[in-house]
Amino acid sequence: MDDLITLVEKISKHVSVPGTVGNYRRFKFENVVFKDYSAKDLRKAWRTLRYRAYGERNLVQDVQAIEEYIAKLQLQSTDRPKKPLSAYMYFITKRYAKLRSKHPSIAHVNILKTLAEEWRNMDAEKKKKYQRHYESEKEDYNRQMEEFYEKHPEEKRSRKLKKVRRKDNATVSNESNDLPFKKFLESRSKKYSEKYGLKGKDLREKLRHKFENLSEEKRRKWIMRAENSEETVITNGSSWTVT
Known part of the structure:
Protein backbone atom coordinates (compact mmCIF):
# COMPACT_ATOMS: atom_id res chain seq x y z
CA MET A 1 0.00 0.00 0.00
CA ASP A 2 2.86 2.42 0.78
CA ASP A 3 4.23 1.95 -2.73
CA LEU A 4 0.83 2.69 -4.26
CA ILE A 5 0.59 5.90 -2.24
CA THR A 6 4.08 6.87 -3.39
CA LEU A 7 3.05 6.29 -7.02
CA VAL A 8 -0.03 8.49 -6.65
CA GLU A 9 2.01 11.24 -4.99
CA LYS A 10 4.62 11.20 -7.75
CA ILE A 11 2.04 11.37 -10.54
CA SER A 12 0.11 14.07 -8.67
CA LYS A 13 3.21 16.28 -8.70
CA HIS A 14 3.61 15.82 -12.45
CA VAL A 15 0.02 16.59 -13.47
CA SER A 16 0.44 20.16 -12.25
CA VAL A 17 3.44 20.71 -14.55
CA PRO A 18 2.63 22.65 -17.78
CA GLY A 19 2.74 20.44 -20.86
CA THR A 20 1.79 17.23 -19.05
CA VAL A 21 -0.40 15.01 -21.24
CA GLY A 22 -3.99 14.48 -20.13
CA ASN A 23 -4.24 10.75 -20.76
CA TYR A 24 -2.38 8.12 -18.75
CA ARG A 25 -1.74 6.08 -21.91
CA ARG A 26 0.55 8.85 -23.17
CA PHE A 27 2.06 9.73 -19.80
CA LYS A 28 5.79 8.96 -19.53
CA PHE A 29 5.99 6.75 -16.46
CA GLU A 30 9.77 6.88 -16.82
CA ASN A 31 9.47 10.24 -15.03
CA VAL A 32 8.05 8.68 -11.85
CA VAL A 33 9.98 5.41 -11.45
CA PHE A 34 11.13 4.51 -7.95
CA LYS A 35 12.66 1.55 -6.12
CA ASP A 36 13.08 -1.30 -8.61
CA TYR A 37 9.80 -0.72 -10.45
CA SER A 38 10.08 -0.13 -14.18
CA ALA A 39 7.93 2.30 -16.16
CA LYS A 40 6.06 -0.72 -17.53
CA ASP A 41 5.33 -1.95 -13.99
CA LEU A 42 3.99 1.42 -12.90
CA ARG A 43 1.81 1.81 -15.99
CA LYS A 44 0.17 -1.55 -15.28
CA ALA A 45 -0.41 -0.69 -11.63
CA TRP A 46 -1.87 2.71 -12.53
CA ARG A 47 -4.19 1.17 -15.12
CA THR A 48 -5.62 -1.19 -12.51
CA LEU A 49 -5.96 1.54 -9.87
CA ARG A 50 -7.71 3.72 -12.42
CA TYR A 51 -10.22 1.00 -13.26
CA ARG A 52 -10.91 0.24 -9.60
CA ALA A 53 -11.41 3.93 -8.83
CA TYR A 54 -13.82 4.47 -11.72
CA GLY A 55 -15.59 1.26 -10.85
CA GLU A 56 -16.88 2.92 -7.69
CA ARG A 57 -18.88 5.50 -9.66
CA ASN A 58 -22.65 5.20 -9.37
CA LEU A 59 -25.35 5.62 -12.03
CA VAL A 60 -26.02 9.23 -11.06
CA GLN A 61 -22.37 10.11 -11.70
CA ASP A 62 -22.51 8.25 -15.02
CA VAL A 63 -25.55 10.25 -16.10
CA GLN A 64 -23.87 13.52 -15.14
CA ALA A 65 -20.73 12.64 -17.12
CA ILE A 66 -22.75 11.54 -20.15
CA GLU A 67 -24.90 14.69 -20.04
CA GLU A 68 -21.74 16.81 -20.09
CA TYR A 69 -20.43 14.80 -23.04
CA ILE A 70 -23.71 15.18 -24.97
CA ALA A 71 -23.65 18.93 -24.32
CA LYS A 72 -20.18 19.12 -25.86
CA LEU A 73 -21.38 17.23 -28.92
CA GLN A 74 -24.27 19.64 -29.37
CA LEU A 75 -21.83 22.56 -29.41
CA GLN A 76 -19.90 21.09 -32.32
CA SER A 77 -20.29 22.85 -35.66
CA THR A 78 -22.90 21.39 -38.00
CA ASP A 79 -21.81 23.22 -41.16
CA ARG A 80 -18.56 21.29 -41.60
CA PRO A 81 -18.07 20.37 -45.28
CA LYS A 82 -18.35 16.69 -46.11
CA LYS A 83 -15.30 14.88 -47.39
CA PRO A 84 -15.57 13.85 -51.05
CA LEU A 85 -16.03 10.21 -51.96
CA SER A 86 -12.96 8.41 -53.25
CA HIS A 152 -14.66 28.37 -36.59
CA PRO A 153 -11.05 28.96 -35.46
CA GLU A 154 -11.66 26.74 -32.42
CA GLU A 155 -12.14 23.78 -34.79
CA LYS A 156 -8.74 24.43 -36.36
CA ARG A 157 -7.10 24.47 -32.93
CA SER A 158 -8.87 21.24 -32.03
CA ARG A 159 -7.63 19.63 -35.26
CA LYS A 160 -4.03 20.61 -34.47
CA LEU A 161 -4.33 19.16 -30.97
CA LYS A 162 -5.66 15.88 -32.36
CA LYS A 163 -2.67 15.66 -34.71
CA VAL A 164 -0.30 16.17 -31.79
CA ARG A 165 -2.11 13.51 -29.76
CA ARG A 166 -1.93 11.01 -32.61
CA LYS A 167 1.80 11.69 -32.91
CA ASP A 168 2.23 11.20 -29.15
CA ASN A 169 0.26 7.97 -29.29
CA ALA A 170 2.57 6.64 -31.99
CA THR A 171 5.55 7.01 -29.64
CA VAL A 172 3.96 5.16 -26.73
CA SER A 173 3.81 1.38 -26.46
CA ASN A 174 0.47 0.00 -27.59
CA GLU A 175 0.65 -2.77 -25.02
CA SER A 176 -2.24 -1.42 -22.93
CA ASN A 177 -4.35 -0.77 -26.03
CA ASP A 178 -3.72 -4.33 -27.25
CA LEU A 179 -4.53 -6.01 -23.95
CA PRO A 180 -8.23 -6.62 -24.82
CA PHE A 181 -7.16 -8.45 -27.99
CA LYS A 182 -4.64 -10.51 -26.00
CA LYS A 183 -7.44 -11.61 -23.67
CA PHE A 184 -9.60 -12.48 -26.69
CA LEU A 185 -6.68 -14.38 -28.24
CA GLU A 186 -6.08 -16.42 -25.09
CA SER A 187 -9.77 -17.30 -24.86
CA ARG A 188 -10.41 -18.21 -28.50
CA SER A 189 -7.11 -19.68 -29.77
CA LYS A 190 -7.86 -23.33 -29.01
CA LYS A 191 -11.36 -23.20 -30.48
CA TYR A 192 -10.29 -21.52 -33.71
CA SER A 193 -7.19 -23.67 -34.08
CA GLU A 194 -9.33 -26.82 -33.99
CA LYS A 195 -12.11 -25.33 -36.14
CA TYR A 196 -9.94 -23.96 -38.96
CA GLY A 197 -6.73 -25.96 -38.54
CA LEU A 198 -4.69 -22.78 -38.09
CA LYS A 199 -1.56 -22.16 -36.04
CA GLY A 200 0.92 -19.40 -35.27
CA LYS A 201 0.72 -16.26 -37.40
CA ASP A 202 -2.24 -17.49 -39.48
CA LEU A 203 -4.28 -18.17 -36.35
CA ARG A 204 -3.41 -14.78 -34.87
CA GLU A 205 -4.38 -12.95 -38.06
CA LYS A 206 -7.68 -14.83 -38.20
CA LEU A 207 -8.48 -13.89 -34.61
CA ARG A 208 -7.33 -10.29 -35.15
CA HIS A 209 -9.79 -9.98 -38.04
CA LYS A 210 -12.53 -11.52 -35.90
CA PHE A 211 -11.79 -9.18 -32.98
CA GLU A 212 -11.73 -6.04 -35.11
CA ASN A 213 -15.14 -6.93 -36.53
CA LEU A 214 -16.83 -7.47 -33.17
CA SER A 215 -19.77 -5.25 -32.31
CA GLU A 216 -19.08 -2.35 -29.95
CA GLU A 217 -20.93 -4.18 -27.17
CA LYS A 218 -18.89 -7.36 -27.54
CA ARG A 219 -15.62 -5.46 -27.90
CA ARG A 220 -16.45 -3.55 -24.71
CA LYS A 221 -16.73 -6.87 -22.88
CA TRP A 222 -13.10 -7.68 -23.70
CA ILE A 223 -11.95 -4.18 -22.80
CA MET A 224 -13.60 -4.52 -19.41
CA ARG A 225 -12.13 -7.98 -18.94
CA ALA A 226 -8.66 -6.62 -19.70
CA GLU A 227 -9.06 -3.66 -17.36
CA ASN A 228 -10.48 -5.87 -14.63
CA SER A 229 -7.72 -8.45 -14.79
CA GLU A 230 -5.47 -8.56 -11.77
CA GLU A 231 -2.16 -6.85 -12.47
CA THR A 232 0.81 -8.30 -10.60
CA VAL A 233 4.13 -6.48 -10.65
CA ILE A 234 7.18 -8.64 -9.95
CA THR A 235 10.12 -7.00 -8.26
CA ASN A 236 13.02 -8.65 -6.46
CA GLY A 237 11.21 -11.99 -6.53
CA SER A 238 8.18 -10.62 -4.66
CA SER A 239 4.77 -9.51 -5.89
CA TRP A 240 3.06 -6.13 -5.76
CA THR A 241 -0.61 -6.86 -6.39
CA VAL A 242 -3.45 -4.37 -6.64
CA THR A 243 -6.52 -6.09 -5.23
Missing part, protein backbone atom coordinates in the same frame (compact mmCIF):
# COMPACT_ATOMS: atom_id res chain seq x y z
CA ALA A 87 -12.89 7.49 -56.95
CA TYR A 88 -13.90 3.92 -56.06
CA MET A 89 -16.75 4.90 -53.73
CA TYR A 90 -18.05 7.43 -56.27
CA PHE A 91 -18.13 4.64 -58.87
CA ILE A 92 -20.02 2.39 -56.45
CA THR A 93 -22.67 5.02 -55.65
CA LYS A 94 -23.15 5.85 -59.33
CA ARG A 95 -23.52 2.24 -60.43
CA TYR A 96 -25.33 0.76 -57.44
CA ALA A 97 -28.76 2.32 -58.11
CA LYS A 98 -28.71 1.26 -61.77
CA LEU A 99 -27.73 -2.30 -60.94
CA ARG A 100 -30.31 -2.51 -58.16
CA SER A 101 -33.12 -1.32 -60.45
CA LYS A 102 -32.14 -3.89 -63.10
CA HIS A 103 -31.82 -6.76 -60.61
CA PRO A 104 -34.07 -6.01 -57.59
CA SER A 105 -33.92 -9.60 -56.33
CA ILE A 106 -30.12 -9.69 -55.98
CA ALA A 107 -28.85 -9.38 -52.40
CA HIS A 108 -27.08 -6.15 -51.41
CA VAL A 109 -23.79 -7.94 -50.69
CA ASN A 110 -23.81 -9.64 -54.09
CA ILE A 111 -24.32 -6.32 -55.86
CA LEU A 112 -21.31 -4.91 -54.04
CA LYS A 113 -19.23 -7.95 -55.00
CA THR A 114 -20.24 -7.51 -58.64
CA LEU A 115 -19.32 -3.82 -58.59
CA ALA A 116 -15.99 -4.53 -56.89
CA GLU A 117 -15.15 -7.04 -59.62
CA GLU A 118 -16.23 -4.56 -62.28
CA TRP A 119 -13.91 -1.93 -60.78
CA ARG A 120 -10.96 -4.32 -60.65
CA ASN A 121 -11.40 -5.21 -64.32
CA MET A 122 -11.95 -1.64 -65.51
CA ASP A 123 -9.24 -0.26 -67.78
CA ALA A 124 -7.07 2.60 -66.56
CA GLU A 125 -8.57 5.20 -68.91
CA LYS A 126 -12.10 4.68 -67.58
CA LYS A 127 -10.85 4.83 -64.00
CA LYS A 128 -9.25 8.20 -64.74
CA LYS A 129 -12.71 9.70 -65.23
CA TYR A 130 -13.64 8.83 -61.65
CA GLN A 131 -10.25 9.95 -60.35
CA ARG A 132 -10.60 13.35 -62.05
CA HIS A 133 -14.02 13.75 -60.45
CA TYR A 134 -12.52 13.00 -57.04
CA GLU A 135 -9.65 15.47 -57.52
CA SER A 136 -12.10 18.20 -58.53
CA GLU A 137 -14.28 17.49 -55.50
CA LYS A 138 -11.19 17.45 -53.26
CA GLU A 139 -10.18 20.94 -54.44
CA ASP A 140 -13.66 22.25 -53.64
CA TYR A 141 -13.54 20.52 -50.26
CA ASN A 142 -10.17 22.06 -49.35
CA ARG A 143 -11.46 25.51 -50.28
CA GLN A 144 -14.63 25.01 -48.23
CA MET A 145 -12.57 23.81 -45.26
CA GLU A 146 -10.47 26.98 -45.34
CA GLU A 147 -13.67 29.04 -45.19
CA PHE A 148 -14.98 26.78 -42.42
CA TYR A 149 -11.86 27.27 -40.28
CA GLU A 150 -12.10 31.03 -40.74
CA LYS A 151 -15.62 30.89 -39.30
